[in-house]
Amino acid sequence: MTDTCQEVRQQPAVWRETAAMLASRSTSIKEFLEPILAAPDLRIVLTGAGTSAFAGQILAPALSRSLRRRVEAIATTDIVSNPQEIFAEDVPTLLVSFARSGDSPESVAATELAASCLRSVHQLVITCNADGHLARTHSGDPSALVLLMPPATNDRGFAMTSSFTSMLLTAWLVLAPDQDLQLADQLADAAERVLARADELTPYAERGYERIVYLGSGPLGGLARESALKLLELTAGEIVSYYDTPLGFRHGPKAVLEERTLAVVYLSNDPYTRQYDQDIATELDAAIGADNVLVVDAQPSDRDSILQVEGVADVNDAPLALPYVVIAQLLALRFSVALGRTPDNPFPDGEVNRVVQGVTIHPLQP
Incomplete structure (x- = not known):
């Protein structure tokens, strides 16, 4: 391992x-x-x-x-x-x-x-x-x-x-x-359920996707950005990743969609916000096919292409990002391995480093 x-x-x-x-x-x-x-x-x-x-x-x-x-x-x-x-x-x-x-x-x-x-x-x-x-x-x-x-x-x-x-x-x-502090146990239990279903994510890495889009609203917008970076890092940039909010995505960035695109939509637990998340998921179903849209949700759903994160339906979106991001990490790992990369060191030539190098801090003039 x-x-x-x-x-x-x-x-x-x-x-x-x-x-x-x-x-x-x-x-x-x-x-x-x-x-x-x-x-x-x-x-x-x-x-x-x-x-x-x-x-x-x-x-x-x-x-x-x-x-x-x-x-x-x-x-x-x-x-x-x-x-x-x-x-x-x-x-x-x-x-x-x-x-x-x-x-x-x-x-x-x-x-x-x-x-x-x-x-x-x-x-x-x-x-x-x-x-x-x-x-x-x-x-x-x-x-x-x-x-x-x-x-x-x-x-x-x-x-x-x-x-x-x-x-x-x-x-x-x-x-x-x-x-x-018991929230940590609730989140950990949810993440353990996600990890137990990790193999369900393997087929996505075997479909030959060339682009992956992550979408989330409010706090989950930051999660979308982290998810895109994780994929970019572990595949050494071989798969193009993109992030946005569901509403912002329509204003031009939607042009990134093509036939080899996977879209991951993080659904909010906030009843008002999740309406917009559900709208973009439905729109993406029509644009690229429901099989190419993975919806991550903490609420029960009858949708086919969904990964439900159980036990956190009452959790604020910020801590909800913890079990959600485990899915993004598992996806990035599987894509990395499928491409023949080494997840622990995807940049063996040192193009990108674990701790950033080459930064000069210039003195601030009074």
Whole structure:
């Protein structure tokens, strides 16, 4: 079994372990976050690069709704290149950094730029590497809190899998109000059911698809983006992947559809939003055939080409992304293997690296 395969399959276990860690640190987490979140003008910025940035894109819409305050997902790559625009408004800020290694140049620089541009900033660092720069720099800092994920989440494989989901779960459990840590068990149970049905995804990798489109609304829009990246990474770009929202897809991007396209539609649990998701699924059925449209849904359905994720019909769309993304990870693995790629190292010549290289951080002029 490859490292990546193992890291996909271990996710239910590490989610439970993550929840246990949060329970053991509940007092210190509450003491740090409560006074910060009490500030009426607080701005929350969720940041990271690549997959870590997509964790923020999943969480930001749902946290804005549940906290009834401004929560923004801004990639470290945007912060580093344009800090004076990103931090133009000097208001109390909580910068939440997602980082598997904590050593990416942009991740380190984003925290430093926030501290230099803002008069009042607190840092919540969610990382998988105790030895990484972010963990070492912010541990012991009274204006920061470092939450370390279980050691197994520091993925050995190229693509982020268990690191991504564990960090996302952590942020939701500590930032969304009135969260029960037992949610981790509910999500883990659902993911175990998905993993038990993994073979149902194998035929999709054997059909010769050349393009895959992922569509999702609200928090699931960030999931669509992560799903597209996972496929792109593990197939080393051999299969073209695309992401969008169901409504946005009609405005030009629908041109990507052709006879060798698979469309994956993530259905929201929100009754209003899912109407738009169902509409695009029906439209895609007519455009490319229902056999080429895989609908992922937590609700019961009589649709043929559907993968129902059981046991999470009452879950908010942000944490719902955890068992949903397991499907995307399994698809990417199967396409990678079908194409003769090595999932743990799809870029043996080093064109793309596990921790980004070649970035020069330029000093910010006063």
